[in-house]
Amino acid sequence: MNMLVTIDSEVKAYIKKIMGQLHKWLVSGKISKLIVAITSKDTGEVVERWQFDVQVLSGTVSAAESGSSESAKEPDHSKPQEEIQKEVQAIIRQITASVTFLPVLEGRCTFNVLVYADGDVQAPVEWVDSDAKTIKNAEQVQLRSFSTDKHKIDTLVAYSLGDA
Amino acid sequence: MENLEIKNRNLEISFAKVEEELDRTQSELFAKQQTIIENEETIMKLKNELAARGRKRSGAADGNDNNEEPDMEFTTDLFKRELNEQFSNVRSLESQIDAKNRYIERLEKDKRIVDIVEQEKEALETKLKLMSDLQRHNTEMELQIIDLQQEKNKWLTFLEKDDRFSSPQDVVRELMNIRIEKTTLLSKIGQLEESLSSTTSQELEVSQDLQKLKDQVTDYHERLDKESQQRIRYQRQADIISKEAQMLRDQLKAYEAESVALENKSADIEKDNKITELETLVERYKQELKGLNDELVRKEGLVVQLNSPLRNKKRAAPDSEGSDSKLAEQLSSTVRKNRSLQNDLDKSEQKVAQLSHEINALQKQIASASESQQAKHRILELRDNPTSRHEAVKVSTLKALQKENDDLHAQLSNSGNQANLVPKSALDRIRDESKQLERTIQEQNKRMDRIKEVFAKKSLEFREAVYSLLGYRVDLLPNRKIRATSMFTTSDTDSFTFIPDPKAKNKFIGIENSPWAAEFENLITFWIKERQDIPCFLSALNLELYDRTTKAARF
Numbered sequence: 001m002n003m004l005v006t007i008d009s010e011v012k013a014y015i016k017k018i019m020g021q022l023h024k025w026l027v028s029g030k031i032s033k034l035i036v037a038i039t040s041k042d043t044g045e046v047v048e049r050w051q052f053d054v055q056v057l058s059g060t061v062s063a064a065e066s067g068s069s070e071s072a073k074e075p076d077h078s079k080p081q082e083e084i085q086k087e088v089q090a091i092i093r094q095i096t097a098s099v100t101f102l103p104v105l106e107g108r109c110t111f112n113v114l115v116y117a118d119g120d121v122q123a124p125v126e127w128v129d130s131d132a133k134t135i136k137n138a139e140q141v142q143l144r145s146f147s148t149d150k151h152k153i154d155t156l157v158a159y160s161l162g163d164a
Numbered sequence: 165m166e167n168l169e170i171k172n173r174n175l176e177i178s179f180a181k182v183e184e185e186l187d188r189t190q191s192e193l194f195a196k197q198q199t200i201i202e203n204e205e206t207i208m209k210l211k212n213e214l215a216a217r218g219r220k221r222s223g224a225a226d227g228n229d230n231n232e233e234p235d236m237e238f239t240t241d242l243f244k245r246e247l248n249e250q251f252s253n254v255r256s257l258e259s260q261i262d263a264k265n266r267y268i269e270r271l272e273k274d275k276r277i278v279d280i281v282e283q284e285k286e287a288l289e290t291k292l293k294l295m296s297d298l299q300r301h302n303t304e305m306e307l308q309i310i311d312l313q314q315e316k317n318k319w320l321t322f323l324e325k326d327d328r329f330s331s332p333q334d335v336v337r338e339l340m341n342i343r344i345e346k347t348t349l350l351s352k353i354g355q356l357e358e359s360l361s362s363t364t365s366q367e368l369e370v371s372q373d374l375q376k377l378k379d380q381v382t383d384y385h386e387r388l389d390k391e392s393q394q395r396i397r398y399q400r401q402a403d404i405i406s407k408e409a410q411m412l413r414d415q416l417k418a419y420e421a422e423s424v425a426l427e428n429k430s431a432d433i434e435k436d437n438k439i440t441e442l443e444t445l446v447e448r449y450k451q452e453l454k455g456l457n458d459e460l461v462r463k464e465g466l467v468v469q470l471n472s473p474l475r476n477k478k479r480a481a482p483d484s485e486g487s488d489s490k491l492a493e494q495l496s497s498t499v500r501k502n503r504s505l506q507n508d509l510d511k512s513e514q515k516v517a518q519l520s521h522e523i524n525a526l527q528k529q530i531a532s533a534s535e536s537q538q539a540k541h542r543i544l545e546l547r548d549n550p551t552s553r554h555e556a557v558k559v560s561t562l563k564a565l566q567k568e569n570d571d572l573h574a575q576l577s578n579s580g581n582q583a584n585l586v587p588k589s590a591l592d593r594i595r596d597e598s599k600q601l602e603r604t605i606q607e608q609n610k611r612m613d614r615i616k617e618v619f620a621k622k623s624l625e626f627r628e629a630v631y632s633l634l635g636y637r638v639d640l641l642p643n644r645k646i647r648a649t650s651m652f653t654t655s656d657t658d659s660f661t662f663i664p665d666p667k668a669k670n671k672f673i674g675i676e677n678s679p680w681a682a683e684f685e686n687l688i689t690f691w692i693k694e695r696q697d698i699p700c701f702l703s704a705l706n707l708e709l710y711d712r713t714t715k716a717a718r719f
Contacts, residue, residue, distance in 0.1 A: 011550075018546060032541065039551050044558075112551035115544045120314060122307065123544055125300055130545040 003096055018113050021124065025117060026151070029056035033116030037133040041108040045160075046133045048102065050095075053154040057147075078149050087146030091155055094143050101141070102159055135160045168285055170588065175278045182271045189264045196257045203250050210243050321528045353507075364496045372489050391463045398456040405449045412442055564593040635706045646672070648702065652709035660705075662698065672698055684708070 006012060025031040031054050038048040114130055117123070135158050143155035217236060319332045416439060423435050545552075571587035631637050636648040641661065649659040658680045665671040673696075675681050675688060684705060691701035 014546070014549065017548075037551070039554075041554055044555065110550045110554045112545060112549045117542050117544055119542055120310070121542060121544075123542070125303060126547045127544045128547050130543050132543055 003092065017126070021127065022115070025115070025121065026054070026056070030118045030121045031056070031115060032118070033114075035114035035116070035133065037112045037114060038105070038109050039112060039133075040106075041110055046135050047105060047109065047160055049133065049135055049138070049158040051156040051158065053156070055152040055154075057150055057152060079147070084146065084148050087144070091144050091146055091153075095155070095157075098141070098143070098157060102157070103161065134158075137161065168281060168288075172278065172281055172285065174588075175274065175281075179271065179275055179278065182267070186264070186268055186271075189260075193257070193261055193264075200250075200254055200257070207243075207247060207250070214240065214243065317532070318529060321525045321532070361500070364500070368489065368493060368496065371492055375489060395460045395463065398460060402453045402456065405453060409446050409449060412446065416442065561593075561596070564589065564596060568593050634702075636702060645676075650706055650709050652706060652713050 022031070022034070034052040034054060036050040037046050038050075039045065040047050112133070114133060115127075137160065138158040139161055140156060140158045143157060145152065145154040147153065221236070319335075323332075323335070419435065419439075567589045568587065571589045575585075575587055627638060631651065635651045637651070639647045639649070641647055644664040645661055646664075647659050647661045649656065653659070660681060661676040661678070662672040663674045663676060665673045674692060681688065687701060687704055687708065691697050691704060
């Protein structure tokens with residue numbers, strides 16, 4: 001199974017911009033979902049929707065908020081790096097393997113990244129509110145999840161079955 | 165805005181055209197004027213000639229030949245005709261000039277309008293910029309408003325019960341008042357406690373004093389009792405003594421009477437002595453009695469003196485009876501402690517009430533927050549994302565097409581004779597399309613470049629691999645020929661060029677003649693000409709060349 005990495009400068013810039021802001025939100029625990037929506041260029045309909053549920057585990061946020069007072073109490077059940085990487089690898093493998101069951105994307109498509117943030121989040125000017133871009137009559141498949149000391153990520157893909 | 169711009173551009177183009185035309189007409193005018201001047205000159209010349217001829221004719225006799233006269237008339241007619249023509253020409257030119265002038269005036273007016281429109285456009289652009297600034301500002305403000313709203317909600321949960329306070333200001337003001345009151349009360353309490361402690365200590369002192377005085381009083385009482393007993397004793401003694409004196413006097417009287425009766429001289433002296441003795445004794449007793457009485461009187465006076473102030477003091481502190489000074493001290497300290505503990509208790513209770521209120525408010529807040537959690541999730545996306553970019557392109561294309569369509573419709577309904585022309589919007593749209601096509605061409609070129617890059621890299625890699633594995637550098641030549649250079653040759657020219665088989669693809673039939681090839685004639689005949697096996701020839705050649713190198717000589 002091949003995994004391709006983009007070298008398009010525009011896409012790279014876009015992702016870089018998103019990642020910078022995501023990092024800030026993740027650190028402050030303001031984020032609950034990350035969506036990659038694939039939209040048909042012709043009809044404008046969402047045809048595939050990758051959803052990553054982010055759970056910022058409690059304790060880390062409070063530690064971050066209350067400053068150094070809590071930081072001394074590091075979690076004891078710290079996960080080794082290799083294990084986390086193994087879990088991430090498993091997810092990526094599953095995502096690439098999902099080509100086998102996902103319907104073939106017809107026509108030219110484009111994509112968009114959505115962020116479910118808390119209501120009180122401070123959004124920069126470049127970020128605007130959006131609709132959820134959900135798929136009607138969607139088929140959903142739950143994929144693997146992985147967790148670190150601070151986060152738990154669940155993966156879910158939704159896709160439309162076309163006319164069926 | 166777009167309309168204005170298009171209009172503006174149109175006007176500018178027409179204006180340029182008009183200016184050009186103006187220049188042209190002016191030059192034409194100039195030329196025409198020149199020709200007029202020339203014509204006038206010729207007219208003058210002709211007139212002069214005519215006059216000269218007239219003079220000549222008048223100068224000549226009447227009998228001059230008649231041949232000339234019709235000729236002259238003919239020429240004057242000709243002149244007149246030409247003159248008329250010229251006049252009409254001049255007039256038409258003048259009228260043309262007038263028309264042009266009017267046209268220029270109109271254009272100048274148009275130009276002024278264009279200027280105004282441009283100024284308006286600039287003003288609108290600045291306004292637009294201002295508007296976008298305002299919009300950004302607006303979004304920031306909205307965020308701020310959300311924050312403030314949340315803060316307000318927090319306040320509201322606190323304020324719900326109390327109708328007294330309608331706003332946080334009231335609460336804060338009340339809080340301030342209460343704080344001030346509290347500080348004043350605290351200071352008052354401090355003062356009171358101080359005074360209380362001082363009074364208790366004073367009280368202690370006083371009770372101690374009282375105790376002392378009581379002790380004194382009991383002491384005095386005892387003394388008084390003693391004194392009174394002594395007095396009674398003295399009294400009795402005095403009574404006894406007086407009785408004794410009486411008895412002695414009686415005895416003396418009796419004795420005198422006896423002595424008178426007896427009349428004994430010797431006994432008289434003795435008797436006198438005895439009497440004086442007894443008299444002195446009596447005298448001494450009397451003195452003693454008197455002293456005792458004096459003393460008694462003095463004592464009584466003292467007792468009275470002692471009793472009077474004591475009674476006063478008793479009235480001043482009537483209730484502190486029987487308590488030890490130590491006990492009183494302990495009691496006061498316990499009382500003080502008790503009071504402070506009471507105060508502490510009050511404070512704690514107040515705190516508890518406050519905290520429970522706060523807890524209620526917080527619980528409410530949590531409930532509302534969790535309620536709104538689901539609803540208040542904000543879904544955000546980057547403004548400049550691929551989907552919206554694509555949508556924007558779609559929308560703009562649609563707009564352009566609609567405009568074009570409208571224009572075409574308008575044209576179609578307006579006039580049938582201009583059917584060959586296309587509205588400007590169509591041109592714009594086509595330009596946009598061509599731009600887009602250029603962009604796709606660019607993309608394709610980029611892709612091609614990338615593929616070429618990869619191909620070059622890979623082919624180089626392949627050649628290197630062939631070189632290191634098989635020992636030949638392979639170069640593709642035109643005409644499908646292939647040149648192979650062994651890694652063991654000393655110079656680049658020492659290479660073989662293989663001739664391809666014209667019938668079959670990817671087959672070679674021989675080697676081009678060269679001095680280098682001639683050197684290995686035997687190998688070529690053995691392998692290629694006889695066996696037609698080029699790979700074996702190349703291997704044999706490599707072995708041959710290897711034997712010649714210095715590397716082989718070393719082993």
